[in-house]
Amino acid sequence: xxxxxxxxxxxxxxxxxxxxxxxxxxxxxxxxxxxxxxxxxxxxxxxxxxxxxxxxxxxxxxxxxxxxxxxxxxxxxxxxxxxxxxxxxxxxxxxxxxxxxxxxxxxxxxxxxxxxxxxxxxxxxxxxxxxxxxxxxxxxxxxxxxxxxxxxxxxxxxxxxxxxxxxxxxxxxxxxxxxxxxxxxxxxxxxxxxxxxxxxxxxxxxxxxxxxxxxxxxxxxxxxxxxxxxxxxxxxxxxxxxxxxxxxxxxxxxxxxxxxxxxxxxxxxxxxxxxxxxxxxxxxxxxxxxxxxxxxxxxxxxxxxxxxxxxxxxxxxxxxxxxxxxxxxxxxxxxxxxxxxxxxxxxxxxxxxxxxxxxxxxxxxxxxxxxxxxxxxxxxxxxxxxxxxxxxxxxxxxxxx
Numbered sequence: 001x002x003x004x005x006x007x008x009x010x011x012x013x014x015x016x017x018x019x020x021x022x023x024x025x026x027x028x029x030x031x032x033x034x035x036x037x038x039x040x041x042x043x044x045x046x047x048x049x050x051x052x053x054x055x056x057x058x059x060x061x062x063x064x065x066x067x068x069x070x071x072x073x074x075x076x077x078x079x080x081x082x083x084x085x086x087x088x089x090x091x092x093x094x095x096x097x098x099x100x101x102x103x104x105x106x107x108x109x110x111x112x113x114x115x116x117x118x119x120x121x122x123x124x125x126x127x128x129x130x131x132x133x134x135x136x137x138x139x140x141x142x143x144x145x146x147x148x149x150x151x152x153x154x155x156x157x158x159x160x161x162x163x164x165x166x167x168x169x170x171x172x173x174x175x176x177x178x179x180x181x182x183x184x185x186x187x188x189x190x191x192x193x194x195x196x197x198x199x200x201x202x203x204x205x206x207x208x209x210x211x212x213x214x215x216x217x218x219x220x221x222x223x224x225x226x227x228x229x230x231x232x233x234x235x236x237x238x239x240x241x242x243x244x245x246x247x248x249x250x251x252x253x254x255x256x257x258x259x260x261x262x263x264x265x266x267x268x269x270x271x272x273x274x275x276x277x278x279x280x281x282x283x284x285x286x287x288x289x290x291x292x293x294x295x296x297x298x299x300x301x302x303x304x305x306x307x308x309x310x311x312x313x314x315x316x317x318x319x320x321x322x323x324x325x326x327x328x329x330x331x332x333x334x335x336x337x338x339x340x341x342x343x344x345x346x347x348x349x350x351x352x353x354x355x356x357x358x359x360x361x362x363x364x365x366x367x368x369x370x371x372x373x374x375x376x377x378x379x380x381x382x383x384x385x386x387x388x389x390x391x392x393x394x395x396x397x398x399x400x401x
Contacts, residue, residue, distance in 0.1 A: 056385040059374035061338055062322055066366040069318035069359055070311045072352070077235030077258065077308040079300045080290075081228055085199050086221035089214040090192040091115060102206045106197045106225065113195040113222060115214065120193055124186035131179035138176045141169035201227035226302050231295040233258050233271065235308045236286035242276075245289075248312050249273060256291035258306040260299070269293050269300060273310065318351075319360045325370045326350065326358055335364060336371035342381050343371060 093115040100112055144165050152162040204224040208214060214222065233256070237245070248254060253272040271293035280287050289310070293300055300306065326333050326348070337346040348363030364370065371378065378384070 054383070056341075056383040057374060057377045058385045058387050059336075059343075059371045059378070060387055061369050061384075062325065062372050064319055064321045064360070064364045064366055064368045064370060066317055066319055068314050068316045069320060069354055069357070070314050072309040072311045072354065073237050073241060075235040075237055075308045075310065077233040077291075077306050079258075079302055079304045079306060080232040080234055081201070081226035081302040082230060082232055082292075083199055083201070083227040084302075085201070085225045087112065087195060087198065087223050087225060088217055088221050089113070089115060089195060090216055091120065091189050092216045093119065093193065093214065095208055095210055095212045095214050098206065098208075098210055100203060102203055102223070105202050106200065108197055108200045110197045111194055112197055112203075113208075115193040115195070117190055117193040120186065120190040124183065124190055127179065127182040127186045131176060131183055134172060134175045134179050138169065138172035141165070141172045145169045195222070197225060199225060199227055201225040228298060228300075228302060229295045230292050231300050231302070232275075232290045232292060233300065233306055233308060234288060234290045235310075236281070236284070236288050237310065239280035239285050239287045241312075242280065242287050244312055245273075245276065245287075245310070249276075255311045256293075257309045257311075258291070258293065258300065260304065260306055269295065269306075315359070319364055319366055320357050321360060321364060321370055322372050323353055323356050323358045325372045327375055336375055336378050337364070338369040338371065338384065342383055343378050344380055346370075 095113060096116045097114040098112070099114065100106055100110070106112065148157060148162045148165040151157045152159060202225065204226065206223055207220055208222050245254065253274070256271045256273055258269045258271065271291040273289060274292045275290035277288040291308070291310075321335065325335050327335065332347060333350055334345050334347045336343045346363055349361040351359040351361045353359075371384070374384075
């Protein structure tokens with residue numbers, strides 16, 4: 001009997017272990033070779049998760065359509081008041097009253113300020129009294145002229161005495177006319193104590209206060225009025241478009257829309273092109289334009305920037321798809337096109353974007369079905385499952401045939 005700890009027993013144990021390792025390696029190699037020889041369909045049958053039978057990807061689709069679309073030019077514009085009036089006093093005096101609140105809308109002719117009228121009333125009364133005095137003297141001198149003329153015709157007085165009296169009467173008459181002009185000036189100054197709005201618009205910040213002494217035609221205005229309804233929006237477009245703009249404008253004023261930055265989805269203001277500058281800026285190569293907006297809701301404000309679109313004409317046969325269907329790659333834009341329940345990447349060329357729609361130059365034809373939602377899970381030749389807008393984000397949908 002051999003002892004387990006003897007050298008002979010240990011050699012037998014090593015030989016048995018090596019034999020087992022060799023048998024295991026041969027069996028693993030055989031299994032690997034058999035697996036490599038399996039077809040994808042056999043592998044799918046064995047594991048139940050073959051790629052060829054992957055679950056369809058739920059997506060939302062739409063159909064490219066042919067319809068009339070506007071051809072527009074995009075630009076960034078600035079709102080400008082149609083008129084800006086700096087209100088100043090035409091007489092010097094103490095500001096007695098302010099008849100409006102700063103930031104208030106005012107009408108043309110509305111009373112804004114009242115300057116203390118007492119000094120101007122006194123000046124008018126004085127001018128009226130002077131006229132009365134000079135009128136009496138003029139009337140007396142004219143009566144003297146008639147008497148001197150009678151005496152001169154009879155030869156009782158010399159000619160020079162008669163002519164002197166005529167000159168005196170004429171001078172006094174001119175004096176009365178000057179007095180009448182002084183009265184008119186005094187009345188005008190008294191009228192200027194009531195400062196009226198020269199134009200309709202919205203007032204700015206008050207630059208004076210009640211009790212201040214205001215100067216006639218002072219350097220600082222009392223208040224500034226901006227006309228904001230209607231309002232201008234000025235913008236610039238490339239000078240190469242000038243011929244097109246002038247050609248299309250001959251038949252009807254071109255439509256212009258304006259939208260404040262960050263106001264996507266809100267109402268767009270609509271106006272008309274009313275001004276084309278008389279020269280192209282040689283430094284920028286652009287031409288300045290202005291559009292007039294009614295601005296009834298006061299959404300546009302002087303100094304604000306706005307995204308502007310000038311509509312030149314309409315393309316009646318534009319191929320249109322939703323902009324959300326357009327994807328970007330290093331090779332350019334593309335869409336996932338649907339054909340018999342599967343999708344393929346289709347390169348396209350975008351002519352322009354109008355709101356939430358893109359006009360396609362080529363790559364998509366009217367009637368083509370494209371994916372608008374769910375593109376992230378798609379790969380070429382993926383099967384898809386249509387879903388409605390109400391099912392967006394869900395997975396329960398019928399498989400597309």
